[in-house]
Amino acid sequence: MRALVWHGKQDIRCDNVPDPRIEQPRDAIIKVTSCAICGSDLHLYDNFMPGMKNGDIMGHETMGIVEEVGPDCRGLKKGDRVVIPFTIICGDCDQCKRGNFSVCERSNRNKDMADKVFGHTTAGLFGYTHLTGGYPGGQAEYLRVPFADKTHIKVPQSLTDEQVLFLSDIFPTGWQAAVQCDIQPEDTVAIWGCGPVGQMAIRSAILLGARQVIAIDCVPERLSMAAAGGATTINFETESTVERLNELTKGKGPEKCIDCVGLEAHATATLDSIYDRAKQAVMLETDRPHVLREMMYVCRPAGVLSIPGVYGGLVDKIPFGMAMNKGLTFRMGQTHVNRWSDDLLRRIEQGQIDPSFVITHRIGLEQGPEMYKTFRDKLDSCIKVVIRP
Amino acid sequence: MRRADRTLGVARGLGWFSIGLGVVELLAPRALARGLGLRGQEGLIAGYGAREIATGIGILASRDPTPWIWGRVAGDALDLGTLATGLGRRRGGAGVALAAVAGVTLLDVLCARALSSRRERQPVRSFADRRGMPKTPGQMRGAASDFEVPKDFRIPEALRPWTSAA
Structure with missing residues (x-):
């Protein structure tokens, strides 16, 4: 065959x-x-x-x-x-x-x-x-x-x-990502990555009743598909993700954050990703966890991070103290x-x-x-x- | 080999060249300064070396090296300006180096322009009609409210201080 x-x-x-x-x-x-x-x-x-x-x-x-x-x-x-x-x-x-x-x-x-x-x-x-x-x-x-x-x-x-x-x-993966957030009617759900799983997560969050869904990517056609599914979009190449998320949530941050990107975050968009890419090149790190860092930073205290994005091994410079002090809940898995x-x-x-x-x-x-x-x-x-x- | 692949191949070659040149500039700034008639500029040469290495890593690590190759063009301009200051000195190979850098600059510009036009040629489709749901998202919001979140997926009440539903 x-x-x-x-x-x-x-x-x-x-x-x-x-x-x-x-x-x-x-x-x-x-x-x-x-x-x-x-x-x-x-x-x-x-x-x-x-x-x-x-x-x-x-x-x-x-x-x-x-x-x-x-x-x-x-x-x-x-x-x-x-x-x-x-x-x-x-x-x-x-x-x-x-x-x-x-x-x-x-x-x-x-x-x-x-x-x-x-x-x-x-x-x-x-x-x-x-x-x-x-x-x-x-x-x-x-x-x-x-x-x-x-x-x-x-x-x-x-x-x-x-x-x-x-x-x-991809459909159950996007669905589980949203279910892991235990979405409430007042929730803002921010979703990093508008690839296939991100698209399914957007629609799952809408169906499960999220008040506001925000999708983050830099590829125009993916953002157009995300908007069609009901998301407010952020193009991280032309605007600041953190500023826009704070603006859209009256400065409080999204209650629920979903990482549909995983280990291959855009390698040149931010300084920390460039750093990760350099470490990957010399085998000091396997994954580029930019999205994890950004979610921990921007998520509302006592919020939830849902991680359907695939990670393979070791990540570096994770601000775990920030996550601990904010009381964030992590849900992840295949x-x-x-x-x-x-x-x-x-x-x-x-x-x-x-x-x-x-x-x-x-x-x-x-x-x-x-x-x-x-x-x-x-x-x-x-x-x-x-x-x- | 397709033209786009060839251009990316040239870009990668320039990336490795950047790293190689950067290492030499960083490790042997005195010898270079002597040879180019730029005595007293050793610190500047070592700084240029660091710039070359960073640019080289950027080119090799990124899927779209276009901005990094344009960065090389800007660096070439700096190099040419610096080498020009060594032209009047009796000893030193600044003239030869200037010619070499000019050649590399031409290659950088051609590569950057080819990459930029490749970027511009990419048509962008709109998927604004790909809703995936029978009605508007506003009308579909909460359509799956019959779904009961399993007990082991619920967020503990104590961690829901912000919602009126908690």
Whole structure:
């Protein structure tokens, strides 16, 4: 089969690789009908995430038709149409039973490595670092799904691929980011980053009833999409984020702040980001945490910082004293996709939201390598890429 | 190789050149001052070295090096002005250095202009019609109020002093 394969920093190719096969009794094989490139794939593309190996298949936003099931894969049969969450879940461990699916205790096949690096393992993820299992991803013609009897979302034929594909990651991720804020009707929610997750977080915050949503970015087309979703926008290249946020909140700061940027904050926009980039270049730091610093500074005391943006390792110069004295609450983590998927699927079916609004590019697998670069460099007004293998 | 990639390649080359030149200026300002007929200007040369290194890092670290390359052009102007002061001295290679810097300045200007025009050519699409919701955001505000925030995701009452809802 053909797949998008990681060969090193900024080197992704469309290769022919062996077809996946059933390896465990709870596995399933799906024929991929649609998949997408995610912002967190770019962290792998730029080699900021440790634990990638030459030959790894990319992709963790995938859906398709069940082609084959293992003998213990109950509740799923050939021909079922499914979206595959990016987090692999066993459904049986203590964390899964609590709904903390992204920290499933059993799905990471490299548990020993994760225990050493993280202290305790987290869930296995598709198309990601070997710290999270190194499972082949879904930017391919076929995908092997471990624990497939639990790791799936069945979707009805009445909805198109594009309407439901993002249940795999960005929609529940934006939703969880907003839910982590426990939004109240009086709240101002400030959202850094208007990429796909930021766009979903904006609409989630509106649906959950935030009085004011403010979106911060520097890419005009992303800001225009954010405004369409109901956000007041701040272009940090032309205005001061801190001054504008204070102005829009009568000097008090937003109650809730969401970081949809993560470890690759704009490297040249601020002095602290330039400093971070220099430290990254000499391997003294892995992540550029400018957004975290800015959120801690501008957030209203006793406010909440919600962090769906991906961080990979070590950050430097975090003003933790400021955060402590202001009594800020931090909520973060990979998304517990299956915890929200039924509710979100219902909202899509009811027409409350159509997540396909975010798609700007539709391509085949062969165009994938070039599109990674286009998406990374925000060229051609690229916000979200859907691939039809 | 596409033209845009070539221009970025030249920019990266200038970035490494900046760092290399900066290191030499920083580590050997006396030798340079002697050779260029600029005795007494060692501190200034070392300062220029620091500037070159900072510019080089900026070029290599940024996705869009355009402003940094224009920064190099400004630095070239400073270099040319400083070298010109050494022209009248009997000993020193200020003339040769001036010619070399003039050549690099030309390359910097061409690269900066190519990068700037590349920036300007990028069309900006508006997505003002991409609402993703059936009605206006004002009408959709609170449409998911039937959603009950799970207990483990709620903010403790004690941490909600600002809202009347608390």
